[in-house]
Amino acid sequence: AQSVTQPDIHITVSEGASLELRCNYSYGATPYLFWYVQSPGQGLQLLLKYFSGDTLVQGIKGFEAEFKRSQSSFNLRKPSVHWSDAAEYFCAVGPMNYGGSQGNLIFGKGTKLSVKP
Amino acid sequence: NAGVTQTPKFRVLKTGQSMTLLCAQDMNHEYMYWYRQDPGMGLRLIHYSVGEGTTAKGEVPDGYNVSRLKKQNFLLGLESAAPSQTSVYFCAAREGLGELFFGEGSRLTVL
Numbered sequence: 346a347q348s349v350t351q352p353d354i355h356i357t358v359s360e361g362a363s364l365e366l367r368c369n370y371s372y373g374a375t376p377y378l379f380w381y382v383q384s385p386g387q388g389l390q391l392l393l394k395y396f397s398g399d400t401l402v403q404g405i406k407g408f409e410a411e412f413k414r415s416q417s418s419f420n421l422r423k424p425s426v427h428w429s430d431a432a433e434y435f436c437a438v439g440p441m442n443y444g445g446s447q448g449n450l451i452f453g454k455g456t457k458l459s460v461k462p
Numbered sequence: 463n464a465g466v467t468q469t470p471k472f473r474v475l476k477t478g479q480s481m482t483l484l485c486a487q488d489m490n491h492e493y494m495y496w497y498r499q500d501p502g503m504g505l506r507l508i509h510y511s512v513g514e515g516t517t518a519k520g521e522v523p524d525g526y527n528v529s530r531l532k533k534q535n536f537l538l539g540l541e542s543a544a545p546s547q548t549s550v551y552f553c554a555a556r557e558g559l560g561e562l563f564f565g566e567g568s569r570l571t572v573l
Contacts, residue, residue: 388564
């Protein structure tokens with residue numbers, strides 16, 4: 346079955362510390378991969394995406410993610426966290442072709458990030 | 463520069479009442495989606511549309527109906543609201559296999 350797992354429900358880091366949010370997926374083929382961020386009371390905003398090519402992708406707000414095919418992972422990282430990064434983060438996977446699912450994305454359950462001053 | 467707009471943003475219903483959520487997009491995208499978000503459950507797909515006049519069921523379609531009479535609009539209906547439908551609803555639009563563009567959400571409470 347296709348699925349996305351974000352093992353950490355809630356993470357707290359100190360401002361200025363580094364951050365890594367984990368995402369593992371189970372998929373029949375190499376998928377397209379996405380990270381979204383949701384601030385309280387807001388919709389989801391795309392942070393970055395991987396379609397092909399370089400497995401280290403850069404996104405907005407200083408985030409990056411690395412696709413590791415052998416580990417079926419797409420972990421999100423940031424070298425130095427800012428208080429404004431406090432939000433919920435969602436990993437999502439989608440097919441590289443439409444097929445029966447019409448290209449629908451599968452979302453993980455999210456990781457809530459808290460930032461200590 | 464609106465992108466995806468949802469109305470209303472908040473609504474309180476009594477059990478058994480009906481209502482419609484409207485999603486409008488100005489990006490001319492073919493694909494549109496309705497998700498619900500519940501604590502600890504992530505986003506679950508209710509229904510989606512691959513173009514004007516077409517709709518399809520997602521993961522949790524029961525109790526909901528949708529219509530896509532115009533390309534820019536995607537309506538989500540609740541014919542007889544139940545407390546289990548208390549949730550935050552998100553509409554999204556997409557072109558091809560690219561990213562999803564989300565609205566700001568509609569918070570629905572069913573008493």
